Amino acid sequence: MSAPEPSVECPEPIAESTDPNELKQEIIGRYPTKVARKRAKQIVVNRGSESCEANEISANVRTTPGLITQRGCSYAGCKGVVLGPTRDIVNITHGPIGCGFYSWLTRRNQTRPEGPEAANYMTYCFSTDMQEENIVFGGEKKLRAAIQEAYDLFKPKAISIFATCPVGLIGDDVHAVAREMKDKLGINVFGFSCEGYKGVSQSAGHHIANNGLFRHVVGSDDTVTPGRFRINLLGEYNIGGDAFEIERILESCGITLVATFSGNSSYDQFATSHTADLNTIMCHRSINYVAEMMEEKFGIPWTKVNFIGGAATAKSLRKIAQYFDDPELTARVEQVIAAELPAVEAVRDQVKPRCAGKTAMLFVGGSRAHHYQELFKEIGMRVVAAGYEFAHRDDYEGRRVLPGLKVDADSRNIEELKVEPDPDRYRPRKRPEELERLKSAGFRFKDYDGMMADMAADTLVVDDISQHETERLIETYRPAIFCAGIKEKYAVQKMGIPLKQLHSYDSGGPYAGFRGAVNFYREIDRLVNSKVWSYLQAPWQKNPELTAKYGCD
């Protein structure tokens, strides 16, 4: 790879001159035959929305050992992602020390306790720190004692337990211990069998977390949060303060947020979340299970929203207003949009001339690699390649593929809860004719079109991208910016390309909502137009010829 041009301008992308099919063949040509065959199905040249042929990608399949993946494990998805932002549950990791240590405060989930005395355990790391004798003789006794010690010290509202790899292997029953301690202590104690080897990525952990929350917490308190338009926000984890911004917007619209799963959340929010009248989903991948189950059990419809981008935020607010079908709410939502959007558009217009025509790649998560494409488009940047780390086919191709999805052995191991309508509390939120009216007016329930529909033809979609593929894509396209995570960050930056972390946002955020869009435009402007990338060559590397000799003889 040659050193990048020492110019402030990003090198012109060569996407136009690159045949993505050839690049794909070249990339997989490096792999052993079987691996190449597998990866060929996970690297797709997008057909674009005009094509009548559907895209198909292989996703949520096993990671190929040794390829250097971005992916993490089931524990990370369960304890780290979904339960990580819960502040008033004492989350105890049952296992050796590492898992608890690495998931301690590293995801930038912000939280705002109700007051100085209110519970906030997010700054703490709780672990049974299993030792060899616990592995040999079993760790249940230690776990029981740990729960007791946690209770004695903190008297929390709830304690949850997260199983790590060896726990499942040695047969510790975290659920039995949880039930026993729940009876003994009189508080909610519940466990998650989220051993790291479950499933093929973090995604399994999301599902396990959803199941556990649904089974043990959701619906345990029938207190109704007052409000006329009452919704839950699912799949928003308050990285860098995103949930704070969404809360602000919803509040100014007069929409009551009953519960967020799980950014800036509290246990009571989860417990009463079944009383809301609409579930709105941000990160489809990590939380759609809870939405599905709440609909079946309690009759709450769900719809996909997206608060990433000013226009997307406006669209999502209008969608919520359309659902509630109340003139007063509709008017207020329009007022809020009218009051907020101009500031977003002003910054967008400032930034756009400097960013337009530049290219971006996004390889992250299970929804953000899709959501953030809209922000890039708004400032005239082109996404030339994107993919998810742990998504399923429906996140790429849309939920229409769900009926045809084959459940493989790894997914079958993740429990599917059998949910039936609650005999007392199932309550359809809309009459059938209202639902029909909404649908015919274009309102889409439980639907998601996925990433590919929003990507241009001949862009590359890569699932579970490897280090090798990352390097080849960058060398070929030289994007102005690459979005991924901390493991990728410094390797990409060594290539002279700025990397924006879209898991943790580096130290930035919020990027959601109206103010978030402004922050993001400015951040991207800073990254793709910074002169700091222009100093890669020292003067003597640019002009190595000597004009005189001094003192060298």
Added chain:
Amino acid sequence: MLLRHTPMEVVERKALTINPAKTCQPIGAMYAALGIHGCLPHSHGSQGCCAYHRSTLARHYKEPVMAATSSFTEGASVFGGQANLVQAIDNIFTVYQPEVIAVHTTCLSETIGDDIPQIARKAEADGKVPAGKYVIHANTPSYVGSHVTGFAAMTRAMVDYFARSGEARLDQINIIPGYVEPSDMEEIQHLTAAMGLHTVMFPDTSNVLNGPQTGRFEMYPRGGVRIERLVTIGASRATVALGPAASAPAARALDRKCKVPCHILDLPIGLQATDRFIDTLRTVAGVTVPESINIERGRLLDLITDMHQVFHGKKVALAGDPDQLIALAEFMVAIDMQPIHVVTGTPGKEFETRIDQLTRNAPHPVQVRAAGDLFLLHQWIKNEPVDLLIGNTYLKYVARDEDIPLVRFGFPILDRVGHQYFPTVGYRGGLRLLEKVLNALLDREDRDAPEERFELVI
């Protein structure tokens, strides 16, 4: 308050660790393996381990941290990870072409009992290991020891796999630098070079985890000990191993395997520990200490004597790894600071004994705990406040709640830079450490001084 639930009253816990002062073995093994040139560390377990370790190391160093994983699924956990590891070895050598793959185990693969040498032999028999390339391994179950012992295990693996007894002794000394920063490894090399010694340092993460921005990503950066050098360590005259916890197992293994006599010293942090290091090098190699080192020593001593009034009597709480804290406690005592709370997470009675010895004549009782945690340390501080905290980034929560200045030292440092580039070992490292301590103490004094006592000159 960020740690609002931490009570003052200390109740002994038997089962629950809160706010650990250590992490698990595999990350130490991964860090050590990065100190071999052309090496790709490989985590044999669930892929989450590898992701967590890479993330933590990348956040600490702000550098690429490349490593692969066996990506266990439930099937591999039941039937064993052989197929995964063989496939990984094939893929790694085919795609990433390292000189050596350094496999470390995890709690998962240890619990199911995977035999790494047997699997590596299988990979070799299947033709997956190209000629002249190596697969080495260390057993690092996460339920034993800590990241420090994991580092020690992988360092020892370098001896087990590569050291060969030579016909004749080579005119060189082995240096095992301990679990220290790349900047520290550079500083140790600076000292040995100043003394005119030929050395082999292993591992060596300098120029791996503090690499330059060049516009090129190098999968295998310039630094790291070369395999052809590692092969010669069995023929060296002596081994100087720094930090008993991190370096003694490798040094002793080399002594047993190739009869290379070893000198196990404390990490050269602070005046006296660095003195012992230099003096050992001098006597082992039979060289004189050059004037340049005397000058470095003199400068450190000069700062100590000039600023003694600031250090004197200041109470300090220390948290970190055992080798670091033993040397640091000695240094603090030497300049009349008072380390009164000392916590490491790495288990081992030896640590407590050493700290007790070092602080025996201290004018103040000293609380020390090997298998402690930062929650306990915080409680001790609530009961007996200190003027300064020295430890990793997690202590910033204690620092803010208790309004105590913090000098970041140890692993991990996630919110500041500098440790990659500037050492804390050697005399120059001592200068940097004391500068940080002074700045922390004096900034606090300036912040809190009433206007009439606000001083221009110190």
